[in-house]
Amino acid sequence: GMGGFGKTTLADAVFHRHSSKFEVCCFLANVRENSEQTNGLHQLRNKLVGEILKQKEVNIDTPSIPPHIQDRLRRTKALIVLDDVNARKQLEDLVGDHDRFCQGSRIIITARDKGLLEQKVDPAKIFSVEGLGPEEALELFHSHAFGNKSPTTDYTELSREVVDYIKGLPLALKV
Template sequence: MLDFRVVRIWGMGGIGKTTIAETFFDQISIKFEGCCFCRNVREESKKCGGLVRLQKEIISEILEEEIPKSGTLNIPTFVKRRLQKKKVLIVLDDVDNSKQLESLVGGVDQFGPGSRVIITTRDKQLLGPYVRHNIYKVESLMY
């Protein structure tokens, strides 16, 4: 998909990754047709419904409507087609494994041109399968 970007904000816990992502989201979200800030993915994915619930919440927020319940991570074709036409901004905060990433944003062909996915993580190796991504390493203010 043209001009799809994944930006990873990486650093140790408590260093300000979420704050950076929130600020960026607030500044640019108006430029997108659908937006979602998904907080605490690591913890939320462990709760009842886990990744299926999070995926449904993200898609519902982007499309601005309730999507049909599903007990699986498979997105219906008609929903995929709608997502592929939208320029979206998604923030996945505190992702700690590749299954979360794949389940919540899928492949790069899932969203329209100009879409952005921002991921905050403590795991430096998390985005291996994505060809085009930018990494912002948050450094400690302590020396």
């Protein structure tokens, strides 16, 4: 879904909650933005491989991952988050096929375009993040605007108008 619905926040929470169950973890934030930099996708892949193999300097300058590195990736149970992916090439370069990583590894991908994920991921494993309902949105707005869950009566109607205008978008409610 569109930006601001909480996809990254949710992925971050899952990442931190389950990271202890894996040998290594890697959270690649802002894949879309970082890929647009010079050699950005190349640097992201090197960072991902380096974190999984626990090596500071990894420089794979070939389109495919060398067999000796691939073998090590397949032996390491990893939790990987790719945040804000917007191109199939990013998925192919960063996670490749299902056999690139050890069995039991988990890859969480956030994307605005569900169709992009459907090309690579079993549709049963794709979750859509929805906006907040009116009461949840009001509660979140109050906690950020007033430091608690309910404003003084002077601001009740204004709060409802703000929440209605924002249509349950969590990021807008926080700002």
